[in-house]
Every structure is written in structure tokens, then in C-alpha cells.
Amino acid sequence: METAGPPAFNPFTKVKGDSEKFRVIHRTVSPDGRYAIARGFARAQIIWGDFVEKTDLMTDERKEGSHTYTVRGEQDVRNYVVDLAQQKIPGETGCDYFSTEPGPCPGRISCEVKWSADSTNFVQEWEQKIYVDCVAGQIAPGPKLVGVVDLSKVIDKSTATLIKKSRDPIGIWIDVDQVNNDGSIVMRVTGVSRGEEHLWEPVFSLSEKLRVRQISGGLRVEMLNVRRLPKEE
Numbered sequence: 001m002e003t004a005g006p007p008a009f010n011p012f013t014k015v016k017g018d019s020e021k022f023r024v025i026h027r028t029v030s031p032d033g034r035y036a037i038a039r040g041f042a043r044a045q046i047i048w049g050d051f052v053e054k055t056d057l058m059t060d061e062r063k064e065g066s067h068t069y070t071v072r073g074e075q076d077v078r079n080y081v082v083d084l085a086q087q088k089i090p091g092e093t094g095c096d097y098f099s100t101e102p103g104p105c106p107g108r109i110s111c112e113v114k115w116s117a118d119s120t121n122f123v124q125e126w127e128q129k130i131y132v133d134c135v136a137g138q139i140a141p142g143p144k145l146v147g148v149v150d151l152s153k154v155i156d157k158s159t160a161t162l163i164k165k166s167r168d169p170i171g172i173w174i175d176v177d178q179v180n181n182d183g184s185i186v187m188r189v190t191g192v193s194r195g196e197e198h199l200w201e202p203v204f205s206l207s208e209k210l211r212v213r214q215i216s217g218g219l220r221v222e223m224l225n226v227r228r229l230p231k232e233e
Contacts, residue, residue, distance in 0.1 A: 017087030022080050023048065023069045023100050025111060030119035034085055035139060037113050037124055039069070039097060042076040053101070070099040079124065083143050091145030095133045097126045114179045121183055121212065123151070123176050132174055136185060136212045138219060147218035154210060155189055158226050162204050168195030170203060183212040184224070205229040 022038035029036045040046065053068040071077050079095040082088070095111075103110035109128045115121065119139070126133040134155065138146040155174065163170045170191045178186040187210075191203045209225040 018082075018089045019087040020046065020048075022082055022089060024082065024084075025079075025097065025100050025102055025113070026068075027102050028111075028113040028124075029084070030115045030122070031117055032119040034083065034119060035115075035122075035143070036082050036084055037093060037111075037122075038080045038082045038089075039071070039100060040078050040080055040089075041074065042078050053099070068099065068101045070101065072098070074098075081122075081137060081139065081145050090139065090143050091137075091148070093124050093137060094135050094148050094150065095124055095126045097124075097133075112176065114176045116179045116181045118181045120181065121179050121185075123179050123185060123187075125174055125176060127173065132172055134174055134176075136179075136210075136219070136221065138183065138212065138214065146214055149212055149219040149221045151185070151187075151210065151221060154221055154223055155208065158206065158208060158223065159189060159191060159204075162191060166191070166193070166203055168193040168198060168203070170194065171200075185210045185212065188229070202231060205231065 022040040024036045024038045048069060051069040051071055053070040077096040077098055079093045079097055080089045081091055081093060083090055097111040102112065111126045113122060113124045121138050123134065123136045132152060134151040135148050136151055137148040140146050159172060171194050173190045173192060175188040176185065177188060187208050189206045189208055193199060193201045193203050207227045207229055208223065210221055210223055212219050212221050
């Protein structure tokens with residue numbers, strides 16, 4: 001696979017907007033190229049040079065000319081939906097992923113964003129070992145961020161009984177398979193053992209279909225279907 005280089009002509013070069021408030025997380029741009037997920041801070045002034053990653057997060061080797069920005073120990077990290085055409089911030093996703101490198105990084109740390117084909121629906125998943133943030137959002141013309149809804153709470157309900165039945169402590173891994181134009185989402189939810197004898201072994205796997213829909217004042221998520229998968233699937 002060839003890696004795309006910089007565009008020969010970028011029509012948004014002179015558009016400033018809110019560009020000093022955020023840096024785009026790599027590989028999160030929507031299919032139409034209009035939107036992306038970015039990280040920033042809840043502070044008025046940001047000195048981005050202080051957060052340039054000097055070493056490769058995977059190999060720990062020194063990087064030259066890095067365009068990766070990584071935050072460690074800061075309390076006001078924010079993740080945004082950004083409009084790349086206007087360099088504006090329609091709103092926050094509610095996650096606080098700390099780097100413009102989405103990973104996976106050592107320790108199973110990653111940030112994955114999936115979009116619907118029409119670039120109106122998205123899911124952002126931030127996973128750190130057994131900790132998972134998973135949110136869904138919708139964008140309306142304007143552009144306007146209609147809202148963001150936490151999928152983690154719905155997933156917790158669907159796995160609660162299975163977790164209680166397990167002899168070992170359970171961690172949850174989430175893989176988003178589909179984000180559709182109608183707001184429906186298909187994901188695989190895997191419970192893995194955190195017990196010393198069976199560390200990270202899968203205990204159960206579920207296929208879950210949800211739908212995010214607009215209501216007065218925001219979004220609402222509903223579970224449409226939960227199907228238990230055989231271990232080999």
C-alpha cells in the first residue's frame with residue numbers, strides 16, 4: 001500500500017479559524033475529508049512546541065521533524081470534532097485521548113475513529129488496557145455537532161450478567177465493525193480475563209447492534225440486538 005503524501009495544493013492553507021487550539025489525531029479524517037477528531041486543551045494559550053513527541057511511541061527511537069504531539073500529566077486535555085474546511089471546532093467528543101498518534105501504543109493504548117459513509121455519524125473509541133471510552137456523535141449541516149452519547153454505559157449493561165458469572169476479573173475490549181448513515185452501529189464486545197492464570201484470554205464475545213438517534217436537546221442510544229458469538233468466530 002502506498003502512503004499518500006502532502007497534497008499538491010491545499011485550499012485551506014490560509015484559513016486559520018480555531019487552528020491554534022487543536023491538533024488533528026492522525027487517521028481520523030472523515031470519508032469526505034471535511035471533518036476529523038483532534039486533541040487540544042481547555043486553556044486560552046497553548047504552546048504546541050512543548051508537546052512535540054521527540055521519540056517514537058512504539059520503538060522509543062528518536063524522531064526528527066516529528067508532527068506528533070503527546071501530552072503527559074495534563075489535566076485539561078480535550079478531544080474535539082473539527083471542521084477542516086473552516087478550521088473550526090463544532091464541539092467536544094467527551095474523550096480525552098492524549099496524543100495525535102492513534103496507536104496502538106505499548107500497553108494496548110489506542111484511539112480509533114470510524115465514520116459513516118456520508119460523514120454524518122462517527123464513533124470514537126479510546127482503549128487503554130481494560131479501560132474503554134466509547135462515544136458516538138452526529139454532525140448536521142452548518143456544520144453543527146448535534147450531540148455525543150456515551151456507548152460505554154449501554155455496553156456495561158449488556159455485559160453485566162456475563163461479568164458476574166466469571167470467576168476471574170473481566171476487562172472489556174471493543175471493536176467497531178460498522179457505523180451506518182442511519183445512525184446504527186455494529187460492534188464486537190469481548191470480555192477478557194484479568195486473572196493471572198488466564199490473563200487476556202477471551203471469556204465471551206458479543207455482537208451488538210445499537211442505534212443513535214436525535215431527540216430534543218441531543219442524542220439517544222438504544223440497543224437493537226445482542227448476539228453471543230462462539231469463541232472461534
